[in-house]
Amino acid sequence: MFRIFFIFFLVFSISGYGSQRDRFVFTQLQYDGLWDPYPEIYSEILNFLDFTTSIVSLPERRVVKATDKELFSFHFVIMLHGGRFNGFSQKEREMLRSFLNAGGILFIDDSSGIVNNDFDKKIRREFEIILPGKEFTKLPIEHALYKSFYLLRNVAGRNLNKNYLEEIKIDGRTAVIYSQNDIFGAWAKDKFGNYFYECSPGDEEQRFEAQKLTLNLIVFSLTGTYKTDVIHRPFIEQKLKR
Amino acid sequence: MSFSSVDFTSILIFSAVLILTLIYSKFRLLRISVLVIILFILFQPTFVLLEKKGKPNLAILIDNSKSMIFNQRLEKAKKFYRENLQLIQKYFEADFYQFSDKYTLIRKSDLAQVKADGNSTDILNTLNEIGANDKYDAIFIFSDGIDSFSQDIRKLKLKKPVITVCPKEEPIKDISIVEIKTSDFAFKNVPSEVTIVFYSIGFEGKEVNIYIKKGKEIVLSKKKILDGSYQEISFEITSAKVGTETYTAEIEPLLGETVTTNNRKNFAIETIREKIRILYICGQPSPEYYFLRYFLKSNPSIELVSFVILRNPEDIAVVPEEKLSLIPFPAREIFLKDLFDYDILILENFNYSRFYLTQDYLANVERFVREKGGGFLMIAGDNAFGKGAYFGTAIEKILPVIMDNPDEPFEEGLFTPVVVNKNHPLSFPDKDIYPLDGCQHLRPKPNTNVIAVHPTLKLEQKNAVVLACMEYGKGRTVALGTNTTWKWLLSPAYEGKSDLIYKNFWENIIYWLSSAERTKSLRISMLQKIYAVGDEIKIKIILLDDKLRNQKPVLRVVDPYSRIKKIENLTKTTDGWFATYIPEIEGKYTFRANISNLEDQKIISVENKILNEEFDLKINENLLRQIAVSTGGLFFFSDEFSIDEIIKTVKKKEIPVVSKQIQIYLSPGIYFLILFMLILEWTLRRIKGLI
Numbered sequence: 008m009f010r011i012f013f014i015f016f017l018v019f020s021i022s023g024y025g026s027q028r029d030r031f032v033f034t035q036l037q038y039d040g041l042w043d044p045y046p047e048i049y050s051e052i053l054n055f056l057d058f059t060t061s062i063v064s065l066p067e068r069r070v071v072k073a074t075d076k077e078l079f080s081f082h083f084v085i086m087l088h089g090g091r092f093n094g095f096s097q098k099e100r101e102m103l104r105s106f107l108n109a110g111g112i113l114f115i116d117d118s119s120g121i122v123n124n125d126f127d128k129k130i131r132r133e134f135e136i137i138l139p140g141k142e143f144t145k146l147p148i149e150h151a152l153y154k155s156f157y158l159l160r161n162v163a164g165r166n167l168n169k170n171y172l173e174e175i176k177i178d179g180r181t182a183v184i185y186s187q188n189d190i191f192g193a194w195a196k197d198k199f200g201n202y203f204y205e206c207s208p209g210d211e212e213q214r215f216e217a218q219k220l221t222l223n224l225i226v227f228s229l230t231g232t233y234k235t236d237v238i239h240r241p242f243i244e245q246k247l248k249r
Numbered sequence: 250m251s252f253s254s255v256d257f258t259s260i261l262i263f264s265a266v267l268i269l270t271l272i273y274s275k276f277r278l279l280r281i282s283v284l285v286i287i288l289f290i291l292f293q294p295t296f297v298l299l300e301k302k303g304k305p306n307l308a309i310l311i312d313n314s315k316s317m318i319f320n321q322r323l324e325k326a327k328k329f330y331r332e333n334l335q336l337i338q339k340y341f342e343a344d345f346y347q348f349s350d351k352y353t354l355i356r357k358s359d360l361a362q363v364k365a366d367g368n369s370t371d372i373l374n375t376l377n378e379i380g381a382n383d384k385y386d387a388i389f390i391f392s393d394g395i396d397s398f399s400q401d402i403r404k405l406k407l408k409k410p411v412i413t414v415c416p417k418e419e420p421i422k423d424i425s426i427v428e429i430k431t432s433d434f435a436f437k438n439v440p441s442e443v444t445i446v447f448y449s450i451g452f453e454g455k456e457v458n459i460y461i462k463k464g465k466e467i468v469l470s471k472k473k474i475l476d477g478s479y480q481e482i483s484f485e486i487t488s489a490k491v492g493t494e495t496y497t498a499e500i501e502p503l504l505g506e507t508v509t510t511n512n513r514k515n516f517a518i519e520t521i522r523e524k525i526r527i528l529y530i531c532g533q534p535s536p537e538y539y540f541l542r543y544f545l546k547s548n549p550s551i552e553l554v555s556f557v558i559l560r561n562p563e564d565i566a567v568v569p570e571e572k573l574s575l576i577p578f579p580a581r582e583i584f585l586k587d588l589f590d591y592d593i594l595i596l597e598n599f600n601y602s603r604f605y606l607t608q609d610y611l612a613n614v615e616r617f618v619r620e621k622g623g624g625f626l627m628i629a630g631d632n633a634f635g636k637g638a639y640f641g642t643a644i645e646k647i648l649p650v651i652m653d654n655p656d657e658p659f660e661e662g663l664f665t666p667v668v669v670n671k672n673h674p675l676s677f678p679d680k681d682i683y684p685l686d687g688c689q690h691l692r693p694k695p696n697t698n699v700i701a702v703h704p705t706l707k708l709e710q711k712n713a714v715v716l717a718c719m720e721y722g723k724g725r726t727v728a729l730g731t732n733t734t735w736k737w738l739l740s741p742a743y744e745g746k747s748d749l750i751y752k753n754f755w756e757n758i759i760y761w762l763s764s765a766e767r768t769k770s771l772r773i774s775m776l777q778k779i780y781a782v783g784d785e786i787k788i789k790i791i792l793l794d795d796k797l798r799n800q801k802p803v804l805r806v807v808d809p810y811s812r813i814k815k816i817e818n819l820t821k822t823t824d825g826w827f828a829t830y831i832p833e834i835e836g837k838y839t840f841r842a843n844i845s846n847l848e849d850q851k852i853i854s855v856e857n858k859i860l861n862e863e864f865d866l867k868i869n870e871n872l873l874r875q876i877a878v879s880t881g882g883l884f885f886f887s888d889e890f891s892i893d894e895i896i897k898t899v900k901k902k903e904i905p906v907v908s909k910q911i912q913i914y915l916s917p918g919i920y921f922l923i924l925f926m927l928i929l930e931w932t933l934r935r936i937k938g939l940i
Contacts, residue, residue, distance in 0.1 A: 009271050024665075026661050026662055026686065027686060027688070028659075028686050028687035028732075028733060029533075029535035029536060029537050029598065029630060029687070029732045029733060030535075042653075045665075054413070058565050058567075059560070059564055059565055059566070059567055060534070060559055060560055060564060060565065061532070061533040061534065061558050061559055061560055061561045061564060062534050062535075063533060063535060063631070076743050077737045079740050079742055079743040080736070080739070080740070082536045082539065082540070082735065082739060083536075101272060101744070105742040105743065105745065106739070106742060108736055108737050108742065109741075109742030109748060110540060110543070110738050110748075111739060118526055155574065155575040156559055156573065156574060156575075157568065157572060157573060157574065158571075158572055158573065167612050175784075177884075179547075180543060196718045201692050219568075226534055226559065228539065229534030229535055229536065229538065230538065230539060230542070230557055230559070231542055232546075233542065233555065233557060234574050236554070236555065238554060238556075238576075239574070239576055240821070242574075242576040243574055246571045246572075246574070249571050
């Protein structure tokens with residue numbers, strides 16, 4: 008009886024709020040617009056993460072609004088864009104500002120596949136308000152994100168609209184990462200298990216690069232600039248020369 | 250004859266009476282005489298009898314500065330006065346003074362009790378001040394001539410003869426440490442220069458051993474050939490231990506040395522860390538690792554080397570190794586080779602057995618704490634404490650908690666820790682703090698410091714430990730039963746509160762583990778604490794925070810009159826800034842440096858001349874001779890004393906002195922005279938029938 012109760016308690020506590028402990032939680036931002044273009048991809052990503060890395064994750068997705076107190080329970084939040092974005096409310100902006108200034112990381116992935124679209128203009132304007140005086144800058148290829156787990160030489164995604172990612176830094180720390188290449192779209196599958204989108208122009212190789220970049224993004228969110236530490240440099244430089 | 254001042258009203262009344270008397274009186278002469286006498290009395294006349302002085306006056310001085318201790322100089326002075334004072338007083342009147350940098354009038358009987366306790370000697374000024382008294386015809390001084398202040402004879406303004414006497418001594422043989430120049434702090438493991446200034450006499454050409462000692466242990470030694478003057482010798486001290494340590498500079502005494510107590514001098518150096526070196530090993534990427542690593546990296550006084558295990562042996566590699574950024578975990582280098590280079594080792598959620606680390610590795614960690622004085626912190630997780638298979642290992646010995654076997658559960662769920670030891674440096678305010686998530690099953694070891702516990706989780710009737718610490722050997726260890734302190738960074742932000750609890754919590758742990766006080770990012774450093782007027786003071790402003798090094802600090806000095814002056818001659822150096830300042834007056838000077846809300850200050854003392862009472866022991870016969878010659882006096886050694894020479898030299902000054910005083914206005918005769926004259930005048934008027 009005690010064992011049954013304990014197992015029940017364990018399952019409940021893992022799946023319930025407030026029991027994430029030190030595990031990685033796939034947390035997605037809900038906002039006024041098409042915020043959830045790929046509702047199922049998280050399990051693919053988490054499986055890949057569990058198989059290939061030492062990271063322990065919660066086998067579920069958490070969805071938070073910027074105004075939720077729960078936003079501050081997760082340090083890494085993903086914002087996907089499915090084609091419509093009505094902007095943030097004043098309260099959402101204030102909460103996102105507090106979250107980012109306190110150490111949170113926000114990853115924005117434009118899944119629309121359209122370059123320089125309305126979302127791009129709106130999200131830049133939003134961050135001019137949320138983090139005044141700061142602006143998006145190109146994430147250099149030497150950035151720790153490109154070597155946090157896999158050694159990546161290029162940006163990837165379902166599309167290659169931009170050959171770079173962008174970032175906003177707060178106190179020297181990358182707090183916001185912005186992609187216009189629909190990185191997460193490379194994971195989307197239909198109900199038969201086939202990939203939903205083709206990746207262009209690089210096809211499956213490009214998809215794999217996008218998946219590796221996704222993993223790097225998660226590892227980066229848990230290790231920061233670890234891979235730029237002096238101790239790693241000679242090893243990485245040697246590998247990159249090959 | 251002398252007169253006192255008289256009341257003006259009395260004179261007016263008296264004048265009115267005189268005029269009326271003259272108008273109405275027939276015997277004017279008598280009455281006028283009476284009135285003149287009364288007027289005379291009103292001025293209180295006194296008869297003063299002066300005569301020429303008998304014996305010349307001498308001020309007899311005895312030097313009571315510390316240098317008079319050596320070779321029993323003061324005792325020789327007392328003996329000299331004991332034997333000769335009767336003879337001196339036969340020909341001279343005498344007052345007695347003791348002097349060093351100040352002088353005091355003493356009684357003759359006090360001469361035997363004079364003690365040599367004056368820190369410095371100011372002979373010329375003492376002579377000028379005592380000699381200014383007209384009473385004295387000459388000054389008689391017994392001294393060794395060692396003067397701490399100006400020895401420029403032109404400063405002697407005296408016009409009276411000074412008879413200088415000093416003891417005759419064999420040439421002094423002495424080596425003495427004058428001063429030790431060193432910065433009051435040094436960086437751990439970085440050489441710091443210490444310069445010993447010493448003075449020698451009588452050992453020219455001889456070689457001495459000079460030591461720097463810590464307690465009785467000789468830390469450094471050098472040899473030096475003595476040249477009979479002021480010399481310097483420099484050492485480089487490197488301390489591997491943080492904190493203040495007292496050293497002794499010592500010059501080995503040579504045979505025949507007069508005084509050996511001045512061959513040694515203590516000094517202290519505070520050793521601080523330039524950086525606290527931390528080795529942080531984490532078993533898996535986690536928010537705790539992300540935030541703690543960022544926090545430690547952001548602290549300029551910490552040098553962090555971290556390893557996080559990104560892939561376990563059982564994980565699948567979907568690409569060739571060269572496409573992964575992973576490096577082999579250098580376990581051997583870390584645990585057996587380099588560990589002792591660090592100050593703190595942090596193991597977070599790290600299971601050593603998965604990486605084939607043997608017990609030797611863990612035993613080395615135990616030695617690192619016990620012998621080297623390293624700090625060790627274990628942070629919770631599924632691979633920590635009992636779950637990390639540390640039960641029964643060397644690590645278990647050094648931790649302040651009792652752990653169980655790998656099957657022990659991990660307490661899930663949010664909890665707010667309760668602080669049970671509010672006085673410990675690791676304590677933190679537990680009121681209104683945000684909950685943490687998940688807690689290891691840990692019980693306290695006896696005699697360890699439990700700082701915080703789980704509010705509800707009980708293990709053997711005691712609340713599970715969340716934070717505990719202990720001292721082990723030379724080092725310190727901490728056990729943290731949760732790895733979600735990062736919640737204290739994000740959760741307060743929702744309510745617009747600061748993240749201070751997180752910062753303070755981790756700073757306290759790091760500084761306590763490293764046994765170091767918080768390193769100040771800004772420091773002023775000067776080599777000496779005492780300077781002489783006119784010396785160039787070299788001021789270093791050391792900036793330990795790289796971010797501050799390009800900013801120019803503001804340096805001000807507050808002089809002894811509380812005047813504040815900005816020092817402008819700052820030049821950049823590799824570790825901060827450098828400036829110089831020349832003090833013009835004696836007293837205390839405060840130097841203050843400011844940069845970005847940081848401030849440090851140092852107080853130094855500036856003196857007219859550095860005291861030489863304890864190292865320059867040679868009798869300054871030359872100064873005493875110069876004083877005698879320039880004032881027309883005499884110099885002689887105490888055993889060559891001649892009263893006849895003094896009598897010839899000191900002339901009696903022709904100043905009349907009062908030998909007798911008669912106050913006429915108090916004499917009854919004068920009042921009898923007035924009465925007689927009034928009776929006579931009345932009688933004459935009666936005879937003439939005028940009344």
